[in-house]
Amino acid sequence: MNSNSVEYRELSVISPEMTEEMTELYRQAGWLAPEESGAFIPRAMAGSTVALGVFDGSRLIGMGRAVSDGVSDAYIQDIAVSPDYRKRGIGGEIVRHIVAALRARGIDWIGLVGEPGTEHFYEELGFTRKPGYTLWKL
Template sequence: MKIPTFTFLSDPMPEQISQITALYRAEGWWTADASDNPEMVAGIIAGSHCFMVATIGDEIIGMGRAISDRASDAYIQDVTVKDAYRDQGIGSEIIKLLVERLQGDGLCWIGLIAERGSHEFYMGLGFEKMPDSTPMLKIIPA
């Protein structure tokens, strides 16, 4: 197995934007018509507290990001690893490095919403279910 490199990305190149878009699509988070906007991807990266990619050579094989108010709270989201690279500890390392970065930046309340079937992964990394909480969403059409 080749050892991945983990990097905080702030100014992505066009090919990196293309690969990140493909990761969003592979997870079903974006449809083709809603995600053909490189400027939006660059804005997501720039607007995040931090955005991490895992790479082997020039191939982005995983990603994750954190958003925050930069004062007290942060949320981890968009964590994924390509199918061919799963179960190798890459996702765990992405989470570990994001948490370390957030803690280093003084943020101690770190939340996330675990997708169906993924809560045990996050619990194994020290996250706990939030008692008496329900994730909620409001989508406003563009």
């Protein structure tokens, strides 16, 4: 498998099979414990401005999404790639596809919060840190 043989698709419907595969991607990324449910995932994806799936045949092997006001600002989140497919450029392509989809909608302020250790990955994609800004969480 190379990264050219996978398909990147914007998602409008999340099937039960995709929900299971996305739940597994969340677990592999460390965002869900084994006992936690992924029942929220279809609603989260449906509520996203852009929801993207990466497929090798019918198997979902990566995903990402962006939330936005639909006019000017957006945040990219939940970029995940199955461990068997990492280090092949797929994560970067997910981000590039999401950015292109947002820009096509006229959204030009695009931010994200990355996991610790992902700084180089996002810098390579053109994102910059914003000194003086603080992440706030409730």
